[in-house]
Structure formats: C-alpha cells, structure tokens
Amino acid sequence: MHLHSMTLQAIGPFPGRHHVDFAELGASGLFLLEGPTGAGKSTVIDAVVFALYGKVASEAASEDRLRSAYATPDVESFVDLVLETGSGIYRVRRSPAYERPSKRGGGTTKQQAGVRLWRLQSVPEGAPDDDAPEGDLFSSRLDEAGAELQRIIGLDRQQFVQTVVLPQGEFASFLRANPEDRRGLLQKVFGTEIYERAQAELAEMQRGAKRAVEAADAAVHQGVTMFCRSAQVGPADGETFRDAADADLPGLVAARVAEIEAEVEEHEGAELAANAGLVAARDAHDVERRLAEQLEQRAALRAEKAALDAAVPSVVEHREVLEAARRAEVVAPVRAGVEVADRAHATAQTELATVRTELPEAVAALDPTALEEARREPADAAARLRHLESDGARLPDRERDLRAGRASLADADENADVLRAQNAGRPARRAEHEAAVEESSELAAELSLRQKAVLDADAVLRAARGVEETAAALERAGDTLQVARRAAAAAGEAEDAVRAARIAGIAGELAVDLRADEKCPVCGSVEHPAPAALTADHPGAGQVEEAARVTADAQDHLAEARAEVDRLSERLEGHRAATGGTDRVAAEDRLAEARTAVTEAQHAVTVRDEARAALAEFDEETAALAERLGDVDQYRASLRSRLEAEELALERDRATIATELERAAALLGDGSPVDTVDAPNPVAVLADALDERVTAIDALRAAQAACAAAEEAVATRRTELAEVVASSGFATVDDALAAVLPETERLRVEKVVRDHDAATVRVETALEALAELADDAQADVASTQAALRDAESAYTAISQRLAFVRRRLADARADQDHLVDALGASARTRTEADPVLRMAGLASGSSGDNARAMSLATYVLVRRFEDVVAAANDRLSEMCDGRYELVRSDDKEAVRTRKTGLAMKVVDHWTEASRDPRTLSGGETFQVSLCLALGMADVVTAEAGGVDLGTLFVDEGFGTLDPESLENVLDVLGRLREGGRTIGVVSHVDAMKQSIAERIQVSRLPSGASTLTVRA
Template identity: 25%
Template sequence: MRPIHMILSGFGPYPGREEVNFSKLGGNGVFLITGPTGSGKTTIFDGITYALFGAASTQVRDKSSLRSDFAEEDTETYVELLFWHKGKEYTIRRSPKYERRKKRGSGVTLSNESALLLEEDKRPLETVTEVNNRIEEILGFNYKQFKQLGMLAQGEFMELLLASSRDRVEIFRDLFQTKAYEELQRRLSEEAKGLKDRLTDLSSRMAELLGQAGFEKTEGLLPAELAHQVKEDWEKEKLRKREVEEELKRTRKSLKELEEKGAEYFKLEKELFREIEKNKKKKKDWEEQAVKAASLETALTELLEKNKLQREKEKRELKELLEEKKESQKKQKELLGWERQLLEIEGAIKEKKREEEGLLFLLKEFSELAKEQKKQESLKQSYEIQLKKEKEVRARYQEKEELYRSTAIGLAARFLEEGKPCPVCGSLSHPNKAKVSKEVPDQQEVDHWKELAQKERVRLDEVFAATQENLGALKKRKADTKAACEKEGILDEAEGKEKYCLLQQEEKELCLRLKNCKSKEKEAKGLEKLLLSLEKREETLKRQEEKGRLREEGETEKLRERLSKESLKAAEKRTIFEEGVRVEETLKEKLEATAKRLSLDISFVEVERKSLECQIKELEQKRDFSVARLGKLKTAWETLKLRLAERQELEEKYGIWQNLDNITKGKNKDRLVFEQYVLAVYFEEVLESANLRLAEMTSGRYELRKVRRVEDARTTNSLDIEIFDNYTGKCRPVKSLSGGESFKAALCLALGMADMIEASIGGIRIDTLFIDEGFGSLDEESLDQALKSLLSLTGQKHLIGIISHINELKERIDQQIVIEKGRSGSHIVKK
C-alpha cells in the first residue's frame, strides 16, 4: 500500500481543509514530517490509519475525539485518502461520529460515522462494515498487523522488542497466520478423542450385550475367547432346553391321572362349596338387613337429639339478638346530641379560615413592603453612583474646554516678534509668551466630552425620577399596611405571624373535634342500619323456628315407619339363612360317605396336585428362560462378530490419529508443539533478516538471538529474545540496551518482520513504512547508520515517512512536510 494524496478536514488539530500530496515526495525515498510539539505531526499518520481501518494510529487516541476543537460548526470532519496497491488506485473517505450545526434551522445535530470506498469497475461501498471487510481483503492484513508492519507508532515502537514471549507468540500468530496449525492440532485431538470415545462406547455396548446374554465376567478376555465362550454357552443351553421339555411332559401326565381319580369327589365338593357360598350370601343379606334396621334406630335417636339441640340453639340466638338490639337502641340515644355540636364546630372552622386569610394577606403585604424597601435602597445607590459618574464626566469636559481655549492663545503667541506690537495689548516686548501643550484637544474631542456630559446628566435625571416615584409608592404601601394592621389588631409582622400560627393551631384542634363528631355521626347512622337489620333478623329467626319444628315432626314420623318395615324384613331373612344351614349339613354328610366309598385320602390328593402344579410352573419357567437365552445368545453371537470387526477397524484408526495428536501436542522426543515449531522457524528467519541491518547500524557489534532454554518446549516461552555482544562474546537481556541501542534493535526487528511477511505470506505487500519519533535517542554516527539502512529500503521501491523535530534529520532529509502551530489550530505550510 502506498498513499498518493490525502485530505484532512476538521481533523485533530487541523481546523479546516488540509491536503498532503505524497506523490510529490517521489515514488521511493525518505521524507520527514516536522513541526513543534503538539502541532499534529502524528495526526498525519492518524489520518492514514483512520482512513484505512477507522481507528487512530495509537491505542491512546479514541476515534470519538478525532473531531477538531478548532473547527467551525459548519466544517465537516472527514479524511479522504487516494492510495495505490498492486497496480490499482483506490479512494476511501471516512467521517467519525460528531456534532455539527443543522443545515436548516438553529441548533446542532449528530452526524453518524460513515465510510465510502471507490475502486475501478466495482460498485461503491457505503457502509462501515462493507468498507472494513473490503479494505482487509484488498491489503491482506488488518489494523493490528498494519501497526506492526507499516506503522511504528509513538509509545508502541518498542512493543515487539520488549514484549514477553507469550505476547510475541500472539503477535506472530496474527502476522504469520499460524492459527491454522493450532486449529489442525485441535482437530487432531478432537478426532483422536472421538475415536477413543467410540472405542469406549463400543466396549460398553459389547459388555452390555454380553451381560444381557448372561455373561458377567468378560474383562480381560480376548475377542476370540469371547466368541468361543458365547458359542459354547449356546450349545449347552440347547441341551438344557431339551431336558426341561421332557421333564415337563412327564409331570403333566402325572397331574392328569391324579385329577381323573378325584373327579367325582371334587364334583361333590364343588356342589358343597356352591351351597356354602349361597349361605354366605344369605347370611350377609340377613346381617346387612339387621345393620340397616339398627342404623335406622340410631338415626332416629340422633334426629331427636339433633332437633333438641337445634331448638336450644335458635332460642339462644334469639335471646342474644334481643340483647344486642337493646344495647344498640341505648347507644343511638347517646349519639343524638352530636349533630348539633357538629354544626357549631363547622361554623367555628369557617370563622378561623376567614381570619387566617386576612392575616395571610397582611403577611404577604409585609413581604412586598420589604421588597419595595430594598428596591428603594438599590435606586438610591444607583442615583449616588450616577451622580458621581456625572460629576466626573462634567469635570473632564470642563478640563478639555479650558485646555482648548488656552491653546488658542498659545497659537497666537507663536507669531509675536521683539519690537513689534502685540495685536492684543500693543506691547513691544514679549518676555513670557504663552506656550502650547503637547496634548492639545481639538474641537471634535471637546464636543464629544460635552455630549457625554449631557447624556450622563440625562441618565442622572432619569434615575432621580425613578427614585422619587418608587419612594411615593413605598410611602403609600406603608400607609396601607399600617391601616390593615390596625384592622387586624396587630402591631407588626412578628405579631401577625404569631397570631397566624395560633389561628392554625386552633383550626387544627377544631378539625380534630370535627373529625370526632363526624365519626360519632357515622356511628349513629351505622346503629340505625344495625337496628333495622336486627329487627329483620328477629322476624327471620321466629319464622325459621316454626318451620323447623314442623319439618322435624314430619321427618321423625317417616323414620319410625321405615324402622318398622326394615325390622320385619330382617326377621324373614334370618329364617331363610337357617334353612340354608340345614341343607349345607346334609351335603357335608353326603361328601364324607363318597370319600369312604372311593377310599381316597383327600388331604393327600390336594397336596400332591398342588405339588405337581408347582413343578409344572417351574419347568415352564425354565423352558421359557432357555428359549429366551437361546435367542439372546444367537443375537449376541451375530452382533459380536460385527462389533469385533468394527473394533479392530477403530483401534487401527485410533492408533494413527493418537500418534499424530501426540506429535503435534509435543509428546515427542523433542517435546515441541507443532505451532511453536512453525513460529520458531518464522522467528529465526525474522531475526536473521533483522541482524543484517542491526550489524550495519551497530558496526557489527550486536545481533539478536532466540533464547535457548532447557525446558518444556510445549510452553509459550520459545520466542524470547536476547542480545549477543560481539565485543564481549556474551549474551545479555535486550532490556539492558541503552535507549538508542533499543531503538535501533526495535527498528531492525520491525523491518526484518516486514521482510518476512512480504516473502512468506502471499498477498501482503508493505510499500510504505511510517516511523513516529525515536531518532532523538541516537548519536550522530547511529543516526547516519539508521538513515543509511532506511535508504537501502527505498532502493527496493519503499516509501518511508519519519516524524521528528530534531534538527539533524531536517538537515539530512530534503523531502519534508512542515506543520505550523497557532492559537487557532495547525496548518501544513510546506508540502
């Protein structure tokens, strides 16, 4: 990137429009920007950086403060830059956010941040985001990289030289775009971890599958052993299933023979069971009917008791109601006298308010009277001041007039000669001629002071008239106030305030009494409503008592009728139950006779039958278990073959990816992280390029070296710098260099890094280098060496701009941009 032409308007210390024509400085070479401290030298760099990236050249300058404080309200603030890059010209214009005068009407308005980029054969870009993205795309580097490569800003010049190794890694990572190596390392780790997780998951699923098939201890077994064990268990389970099915067949046959032998007995037994069940139902019906009758009898007793309690409750409520009514009537009589008292208090409050209004008016009059008195004093002082001023001006006028008249006599005396008569007195001798004063007023000055004296006299008369007028009004207000005081019966303002406060206190007491009376009035109205409510409640209770008595009599009679019917039904059901018991006894005798005839041990038959049924159930469960396990074993065998093949493939892949991950992480014999290795290579090449210039600038004394440490290279300490001194043959820290030596080392390091960027990263080309201050720390020889090194760059088609105010550079560099500083801002006077 090479700047061609730049316009600064209302920017930094420049109040108006300033132009910098870089094309006049030549296609290559060194130029100087010089001027007083604070004149705006660095602002030239700020303009270029802001135009390209929307930010100043240093972090201490915020873009919100770029608007010039010297600029007129109508002046626009913007930077316009025409630059060349890779054979093409581009024009970019940016404006920061600032306040300006409205184009229509008065006041100011906020002008938002804006950007515009023009390039050949493409549409203009007019949004800040589009312009920012396109500029980085054109140049191939961002703001941070530009500051490191093309803009060595004041205060940040030594940053790369003195930065910690960790910070230097971050700088190099951005400049040499090695984040891809870090991303590669991360992806290798993720891929290795993913394969390991898949292996772990596969092992878990295989263990779960074998566990479902009945294998508990599978750890430590090889895949072939697992397969053999599954197949062996499958064959054993087939044999076990056949044995269980044969045993089940024999047991079912025995159960059938036993059931046929006791069929007749069980038939009678079932009949007996049916009869017993019928009798149970009959007994249950009888018992339920008896409970029902007893329940009705209990309900009747409870109803009578409940009715008794309800009557007592209603009588108690009625008695309480009559007592409450009597008490309310008594309170109502007591509250009748409060209505008259309420009217008296309201009248007294109105009277107090009237007196308060009169006193409040009088107090306001006192306040206005005090204001009038102050006004009169102020007018009196104004009159005295104006009187003094009028006297001074009149005296000055009289003095000027007297001097003017005496001057006329002095002018006539100039023409008197010895021996010739005076035209005034006729004397021939003139020993003491009148002299003319050096400070002689003319007629115009005399007239001016006369006019001033007359104006001051007019002002004096006006002030006097205003004083007299206000004095009359003051006397009238005093008289009116005195009459009002006599009417209200007070002597002065203090007594009026005291009486006003007393009236307010009395009014508060009356208001409290009024509130109490209203409360009593409200209570009386409430009692009246309560009495009406109590009378209605009394009538309601009497009606409810009569209705309740009639309803209870009817309910009691109905319940007695139901009790009589249910008792009769209970007796009938008892008779039916007793008949069923006799039938049950007959069946039992018949069942015993049949058992003797069949010669059966009934208890043994039942026990044997239950035993056989349990055996059958157990055998069926064993058979079902074998069938299920055979299915699981078959599934496990088929699935296991697939899982084992998959596991072998995953283990091979995992071995490859894990080995790559270990290599890039630094788990290798050299313990070197992959990205650190790449950065170290770049760093060595940067130092090599920097040392070529440093050797020239220091007469071969110094060279920059990367620190060699015997420690873990996986850390970010692999880019530390030390300085090798060829005079002593020893290395020492770069911080031990002097100010001038540090400047030369930092400059060489920055230039070496720029060389490496251009050589190694495609698309990035650094055609222009800007250096802000730093040359003041160099002696004459070092300055010559630094300039020689910089001039060698210009032979490679580089343009180098230097900010400095030291005279040595002004004498050595012909191409200069000179800035002049004034009270109204700065201006570029030489371009």
C-alpha cells in the first residue's frame, strides 16, 4: 500500500486546511515528522488511520480528540486521503462526529460521522476537488465503506498499526505478542488463509473418503443379504455366502442362479401341454355357443318381418301427404313477401305527405330535379354565415374591450407622470447615504489589526502562565529523575552482586550433580575426592533473571524520567521565547487594552455595515423606480398601437356581416320569416334557419325516392307469387297453403316412414345371413362349458407356479447384478480413497509420514516467520553491532497455549544466553521491534499475492537511543529507499532533524493551535 496525498481540516490542533503530498515528500524514501512536544505530530498519523478505519492509531486514545477545539463552529472537520494498492487507486474522505451550532434556533446539535469512498482512474494532481470529485463513488455508508477499505488494504486496524503505522505505546506489540496473536497477524499479512482452507478441505475430503468406503462395504453386505433372500438360500448356505471373500462371491452367486434357471425350464414344458388342452376345449365351446345364438336370432327376425308387412298401406299414405307438403313449402314465403311490400308502400306514402307539410307549398310541389336547384342557394348562404358566426358572436366583446383599452391608456399616462415626479429628488438623498458610510469606514478598517493584537496578547499571556506552570512541573520532574537514577544504580549494583555470588558458588552448583564413576563436566575425572559445598544462600538462575528484570525496569523508568525532564525543558524554553520577557501581570493588562480597542472597531464595523446596507437598498430602489418607468412607457406605446389596429378591424368585420345577413333574409323571404331583432348573434340565427331549409328539402327528396321504390317492389313481388304457384302444381294460392303441414306434424310423419324403411332393410339383411341354418338344428352348450372349466383350472395352476419361479429368477438376476456392481464400486472406492487419506493425514500432522506432527498452515507460517526473523536480523546486527540475534523457537510460551512454532527468543552474543523479548530495555526493545517491522515489510514486499507495505510510519523510541545506536538506526533507515519503500519517522531529536531533509514540520501558533509545513 502506498499513500499519495492527504488533506485535513479542523483536526486535532490544526484548525486550518493542510495538504500533504506523500509521493513528493517520500521521493527519497525517508522523511521526518518533527515539531514541539504536544504540537500535533502524532495527529498526522492519527489522521491517516482515521481516514482508513474511522479510529485513531492508539487503542488508548479517544476519537474525541479529532475535532479541533480551535476551529470555528461553521468549519467542517475531515480527512481526505488518496492511496494505491494492488487493486487500484482509491480516495476516501471521512469526517468525525462533533457538536455544531443548530441551523434553527439556539444551542448545538450533533454532526454525525460520515464517509465517502471513490475508485480513481489516476492519481489527482494537488488536493482533490471537493465540489467535483473524479472517479466512481463506491459507498457513502460507514459500515459498507469500512468493510471495503479493509478488503482493499488487506489488514484490519490492529494489524495495520502493527505493520504500517507504529504509534506511541504500541510499537513493540508484535515483538511482545504471544504466538497465537502473531499467527493471526502473519496469516493476514502474508495471505496464507488459502493453506488453512486447503487443510480444512483435505480434512473434509478425508471424512468423505471414510464415509464412502464404509458405504461401499455396507452396499456389498446389503447385496449379499438381498440375493440370499431373492434366491431363497437357506440359513447354512447364507452363512457361506456372507463369509466368502469378495473374489469368491460371483462364482457362488452364479451357481445358485443356474439352479433356478433349470427349475424354470421344467415348468415351462408343463405349461405348454396345459395350454394346448385349454385351446381345444375353448374352441369346442365357442362352436356350440355361436349355434345357440344364431337359432335364437332367426326366430326373433321372422316375427319382426311379419309386423312390418302389415304396416305397409299406412306408410304409403304418409308418403303422399309428405310429397304435397314439400311442393307447397315454396309458396308461403313468396306470399309473405307480397304482404311486406304492400305495408312498406303504404308507409312511404304517409312519410312523403308528412315531409311536404314542413315546406312552403311552392317548394313542396317541386319534382326531384327542381328540388336539387332549390337546395343549392340556401346551402351556400348557410356555409358563408357559418364562416362568419364566430366573428358575429365576438362583436359585442370586441367593442367592450376597445372601450376598456382606451380607459387603461389614460391610467398609464397618469402613472407615468407620477413616477417621473418621484425620480426627480433621489440624487440628493443618495449623497447623504455615501457620507454616512465614509464616516465609519476608517475606524472599521483597523479591526483585523486590533484582533491580531488580541491574539498576540492572549498568546503572550498563555505563554507567561505556561512559564510558571512548566517551571513547577520541571522542578518536580527533576526530583523524580534523581529518584530514578538512584533506583537504577541500586538495581544495577544488586544485579552485579547476585551475578557475582552465583559465579562464586558455581562450583558447588556443579558438584550437586556429580555421581560416582561418572565424569566431572569440568575436569573429566571419574573420582570426586572433595566436591565443593553449595551454600544455603547461593543464588539460582531464576534470581539472576529476576535481578536483571528489576534492573531493566529501573532503566526504563530512568529513561522515562529523563525524557519527561527533556520534554518539560523544551516546553519551558518555548514558553519563555513566546513571552518576549513579559511577565503575567503586564500580559494581562496588554490583553485588556487590546480587547477594548477591538470592541470600538467592531462597533464601527457594525455602523459601517448598516450604512452600506442602507446605501445598497437606496440604489436598488432607484434602479427599480427607473425600471418601472421604462416598463410604463413601453406599455403605453404598445397599448396605443394595438387599440388603433383593433378599431379598423372592427369596422371592416361589421360591414362584411351586414352584407351576408341581407342575402340570407332575401332567401328566407318566401313565407318563412326569422326574428333576429333581439338575438345576441343574428348571424347564427339566420345560419340555423338556412340549415333547416336545406334539411327539409333533403328529407322531401328522400321521401319521394322511397315511395317510388316501394311501388316497384309491390309489383315485383306479385309477379313472383303467380309464377311459384303455377310451378308447384296447385290451381290457386289457397290450395297450396292448405297442403302445408305444421313443423311438428311433418317431423312425426317423416319419422314413421323413415323408421319403417330402415327396419325392413335391417330384418331382410339379417335373415339372408342366417339362410344356411337347417330348420331342425339344435346346440349342446352345457357339456362343452364343463370341459372348458376343467381345462382352465389345470392351466391356471401350472401358470401360477411358473410365474412364481420366473419372478424368483428375475429377482435373483437383478440382485446378482447389484452385488457385482457393489463389489466393483467397493474396489474403486478404496483405490480412490487411499491417496486422499494419506494426503489429509500429512496436512493435519496426524500421519506417521509427518515426522514433526506439524499442520500444513502452521508449517507455511513458520517458514514465513523464519523469513521475517532472518530479514530482521540483517538490520539488527547493524543496529546493535552484532550483540543481539532473533531466533524462532518451537517451545510453548505458556502452559495453556498450543505449540505453534511461532515463539521467539533473543540471543545475547555477549553472554550467549537466550532471553525473553520482554526482558529487553526500552532502547533495545525499540531497535528489535523496528527491525522486525522492517523485516516483515521486506518479506511481504517480496511475496507475490501478499499485502504491499510500501509506506511505513514510526512514532516513538528514538529518544531512548544513545548517539551511537541512533546513528546505526539512521543508517539502516537511509538504505530503505533502495527497496522503493517510504518511511516516515516522528521525532523531535536534534540528530534526526540534522540527518533528514524531507519533513513535515509542525509548529505551534500563539493561540495554542498548530500549523504544518511540508518541505520536500
């Protein structure tokens, strides 16, 4: 992971907005973050961690420190970070929760925390644009963006601060962690979860393989049981089948199947003989049964034939009636058509008489040709009037609008005169407002200078108070330092005394383990004439280690006390420099004077702003007045032009309408007067009258045509009726109508005739088919039926036995196939399961082939951990001049922890003794921890698919180093640029400032706030 840039605003001690270009700053691979203690150096690292995880770097710190106490309430707090990982370039903007003034009413309200995450196509130049961000917005939800960022980086917050950002108080946590915690971190950093998943998958495959083998064996056992049941194997033979080996089973099964097949062949022969006897008996019975049925059928047919012959005369009479009715059916519809035509002719004549009464007599008497000419003139006149109808209806409204327009024009002229009078005196009044602004501007211009004077005076006062408070604290810290020095000296003396006492009595300690006839470990002799005695107060190895631990703790306390004195001294010096020699009382007087001057200037600002507002308001009123006057003049000109045009158009339309009304009245002056005196629209009245005249003429023409057509239809229908009666064979129409049968009667007569004909044909055909039977023929059905029953009983018995034996054979063959398949599947399952079981045993460490009994995932992590330790030792050797070396240990670090191979020891080559990392002093812990962090970064960077640790921050420990150790650490850090990595170190040590040029410099302002400057 590489950081490109970060923008922060109103965060911690920084009330303003600051932009840090990490890409430019870290071009050389190493940069410094320096400034006074408490000025906000660690806040820069907290901002990075907060942007990524929503929390600060240190577990002990609170997120409440993020909102700047120096920022004004309306300034937003946020951190905007651009980073790059193997999956792409991303931008995250995160803001903490804080209290802000309410937008409505008084008091405050809580501004909720927020986040936005983008994926970018390229790294933006300079600070990202807040208003128009580039890229695709991934998420604006806290939970969703947090999960996505953790996936992008590949580490959670705790792992991040152990490998990338190393904050105060947590720098050495990986060194001091127990093996289980190291396991989780290494697994995340190196992406070795795949081996855990592979191991779990192999274990699942192992369980599956065992289940498959057991299932295959159960299937074979079940197959043997089923075959014994279907083949009816006895108990003794069944035990033989179950005890047989897999290779012998197919032969035993095949022998038993052959026995059943022989039994089936024997029963099939018996069934063939029984079937032949059954067929012969069934044929004889069928012959006698068919003869009896034919004799019975012939007697019934002869009786039915006699009855049909007796009904022949009645059927002939029915045929004649049906024939006459058929010929008369065509006459009735034609007669009905004549009656319909007569009624239509009478209706048409009545309609024609009615239409003529609706027209003047002269028009009603015209023939169709003359009516066409009489219709044309009123139709054309009506069309012209319809075209003018809307104009005629609007004439009163247009005259009324014209009168109202003339009145509006008079009002507009009067309004223009009033506005011109109001605008005449405004220049003199504006000069009065300008004079009021100038009177207050001079004093108001001094406000910023007077406010700065207040800030300066306040900073001097706080610095003067800080001198008094820090001097007292420094005196207390000096006392604490003296106590710590005495305690450290006493602990060192006690440790030296314990070590000397143990060395002095080491002979007695060795003599305790001497045995007769065993070599002495010192001189090699098997005789021990005068072994040294072990005194009662001889110190053991545990006492020496305890004394060393007490000495290390005392040294840590001494270093902390010395660092506190240095910190307070530096703070006191800064406070004194800020006072400029002014004491607290003088500073308080200066602050009071400055605040009074600010109050005067603020009052002048208020007066000036009110005068400016009044002048601006006056100018706005003048501009509005001029705009209104222009609008009124424009309106007057437009209205006058429109009224003149409307008056001309109104006169023209009146003349056109009058001409058309005269023409229409002349056309209607033939006895159909129309009253238009009181009509609101005479044009519409006359147009309606003309339309009514045209409609009446059209109705008369239609009635004349309908009457003529009805007369013609009557004549046609009467001619058709005469022709149909003659062709049907009747003398008159009445004779034909009398021969017509009602529908129900006709259907009944037809059915009688049709049924007699069908029955006659059926009976005669059936009698012809039985003509070969002798008149004295007889049938014996009872004797053949008894013989058939005996043959069926014999065949049924043998068939049932054969079906039973065949079913047993089919079941035995099916179970034989299943058993053979189960044997084959069992062999294949065992062959497939063997490599799975062996591989799973190796991966889990439970196999005899795995000599170290170490799981696959643990083995991979141990190898990676050894790489980290080796890379750390490369730098540790340089930093400590070869004294210390880290080694991996397989020992458990506690009774209840499991053995993971991730324990660690520190070898002191001065004594060649192994030590627990927790016994190192503060400076030694810093060096070892730093080497571990850098070694892990080296190994991770070299790994494909792991987390790319391209940017590291170190935020503690340099003050615990002596000059020589510090120089060694700087040499190691300086060579990191060769690997393309960027290291940011946080320190106020002078040697660091002199050695590192690129830096973020944090400075404290007189107000107590801080600012930062990037020097690259």
